[in-house]
Amino acid sequence: MSLRLTTNEYARLRWLKIFILSALGVLAIALWHIQVGRSAYYMNNLEQQSLRRVRIPGIRGKIYDRQGVRLADNAPNYGIALYLEELQYAPSSASSVTGRPTGKRRNIATETWKTIQQIAAIIGQPPQIDQARIANHLYSRKALPLIAWRSVNEQTLARLAEAGARLPGVDIVMDADRIYPQGSVLAHLLGYVGTAEIQNEEDELYNYYLPDLTGKTGLEKRFDELLAGRAGGRLVQVDVTGFKHDETTLREPVPGGDLKLTIDLRIQQAAEQVLGDNAGAVVVVDPRNGDVLAMVSNPEFDPNLFCPKITQDDWNSLLADPRKPIFNRALNGLYAPGSIFKPLVALAALGQGVDPNLTLDCPGYFELGKQRFDCYMGEAHGRVNLRRAIRVSCNVYFYQLGLKCGFDGIYNMAQAAGFGQKTGISLDGESAGLLPGKAWKRRITGEAWRDGDTCNIAIGQGALQVTPLQMAMLTATIANDGCLYQPRIVMAERGPSAPEFQEIPPLVVRRMPWPGDHLALVKNGMRDVIQDAEGTGRLARLEGVIMAGKTGTAEYGRKSAGQKHGWMILFAPFEHPRYAVAIVMDDAISGGLSVGPRMRQLMREIFDGEGNG
Numbered sequence: 124m125s126l127r128l129t130t131n132e133y134a135r136l137r138w139l140k141i142f143i144l145s146a147l148g149v150l151a152i153a154l155w156h157i158q159v160g161r162s163a164y165y166m167n168n169l170e171q172q173s174l175r176r177v178r179i180p181g182i183r184g185k186i187y188d189r190q191g192v193r194l195a196d197n198a199p200n201y202g203i204a205l206y207l208e209e210l211q212y213a214p215s216s217a218s219s220v221t222g223r224p225t226g227k228r229r230n231i232a233t234e235t236w237k238t239i240q241q242i243a244a245i246i247g248q249p250p251q252i253d254q255a256r257i258a259n260h261l262y263s264r265k266a267l268p269l270i271a272w273r274s275v276n277e278q279t280l281a282r283l284a285e286a287g288a289r290l291p292g293v294d295i296v297m298d299a300d301r302i303y304p305q306g307s308v309l310a311h312l313l314g315y316v317g318t319a320e321i322q323n324e325e326d327e328l329y330n331y332y333l334p335d336l337t338g339k340t341g342l343e344k345r346f347d348e349l350l351a352g353r354a355g356g357r358l359v360q361v362d363v364t365g366f367k368h369d370e371t372t373l374r375e376p377v378p379g380g381d382l383k384l385t386i387d388l389r390i391q392q393a394a395e396q397v398l399g400d401n402a403g404a405v406v407v408v409d410p411r412n413g414d415v416l417a418m419v420s421n422p423e424f425d426p427n428l429f430c431p432k433i434t435q436d437d438w439n440s441l442l443a444d445p446r447k448p449i450f451n452r453a454l455n456g457l458y459a460p461g462s463i464f465k466p467l468v469a470l471a472a473l474g475q476g477v478d479p480n481l482t483l484d485c486p487g488y489f490e491l492g493k494q495r496f497d498c499y500m501g502e503a504h505g506r507v508n509l510r511r512a513i514r515v516s517c518n519v520y521f522y523q524l525g526l527k528c529g530f531d532g533i534y535n536m537a538q539a540a541g542f543g544q545k546t547g548i549s550l551d552g553e554s555a556g557l558l559p560g561k562a563w564k565r566r567i568t569g570e571a572w573r574d575g576d577t578c579n580i581a582i583g584q585g586a587l588q589v590t591p592l593q594m595a596m597l598t599a600t601i602a603n604d605g606c607l608y609q610p611r612i613v614m615a616e617r618g619p620s621a622p623e624f625q626e627i628p629p630l631v632v633r634r635m636p637w638p639g640d641h642l643a644l645v646k647n648g649m650r651d652v653i654q655d656a657e658g659t660g661r662l663a664r665l666e667g668v669i670m671a672g673k674t675g676t677a678e679y680g681r682k683s684a685g686q687k688h689g690w691m692i693l694f695a696p697f698e699h700p701r702y703a704v705a706i707v708m709d710d711a712i713s714g715g716l717s718v719g720p721r722m723r724q725l726m727r728e729i730f731d732g733e734g735n736g
Contacts, residue, residue: 181352314341413608461675464583513648525581
């Protein structure tokens, strides 16, 4: 049976075919328009509304003193950032008419500066960057956020939020600033941080790379691997206006580990106060274990200036300062020790068999062939034994004592005590000093070692150079009867995931071969320096505490200039020493007159504060 369609049914089918074909034609045209005609717009929109990988820096670990006082910490720093790539296709004035972005490519530098001016008007603060900075950012790191304002307070952020302006490519960012709550205190020891160099291979993994802070000097640099946290990352979905649609954390950043130092902030602050405005250094050590309780270099600087980057004006000011505030005198300052070297010479001479009861005459000078060596200020001390020679710091006695000992005896003892070599403290850039020897003189001057050289070394002069840290460690070694420690500055470490600090034990370098009777003679002479009315260090005397020490005055520069370094070393209490101290002043009248009163002030502060530590 066949179906026959009427004329009306054929007409209806024709119209249906026409309708379907027309609809398919409209659909094809629409698809072409979307995929071809407006492909650039949708591609731009897709690029702008996409997942952005953002690197989150790890938070640096903290540094504490031995009592748990924070010395280096972190603080949130809010900033206003611009993502320059998003400004390139940001909505223009045409979008306000059409209700949709035009997708037109625009000059990024121009749009960035316009946007910054808009933000400045909203928050009421001038821009912290200029157009040159924008151009430099575009040239080097366009894909990274440009921080236009840093250290923005809550009121400023609120004004930006209240304006309700949908500024394209603008965002609030937060990172951590390294802060040093004690300011310039311990600046040379702690060091400072700066922005780390961006690693190219890691940069490729992120759309926005927020770099870490890295240690540049001091403990911040030496323990950077422990202190630096591990970076994390997040995915942020933004649209063409810069609006965040979603944020997903891929990996949480891991905070860095912590350090606990041997430093006692109370003693450190007292040591800094005694120097006042005078250039110099102070080192305080615990002779029982080698712990560095204080390490001062004056003048100081504020390490907070360096985070995240010091301004050129501040940097130029530090470099132009003739007193060199960045220079660490305690660790790197090289000084002739003068008479504070005499206790070591005395121990060397006794070790070489020189009679402990040796008595010599001091007419105020000593003649060696055609050379004449004066006693300090030409003073004649008369008949002098070893104990009194230490007490009154008789150069004439030590000239002759050095010759009787022989240079080799002095050199070997000084080398064993750590001179001419680094102490091994956990800080980079330590100076070794200079312990001149026969081979050294032959190499440098082409001349042989002479008895006159031995006379100079015997009173801590000549080419001999030491650091304040080395002298503090020698003082501690005499105080504890011959145990030479490596100076310990870090008491304990705590790893990033560790619940407790792990102690770093003291390290003994060597035990000096000093017999008890030799030590007793030298230490009693050092006690007389302070406790006896004739002692050169009597101005350091402190009521109620028996202390022992040695003063020193070392000339430097042109002899006609009369420039002198003033020294004093000390250990206390005499019977059971807990403190060994070395102080040097770059310019002084003498060790006894200039440093003695300051040593007294320091020891008073230390002992008065013991019950409050």
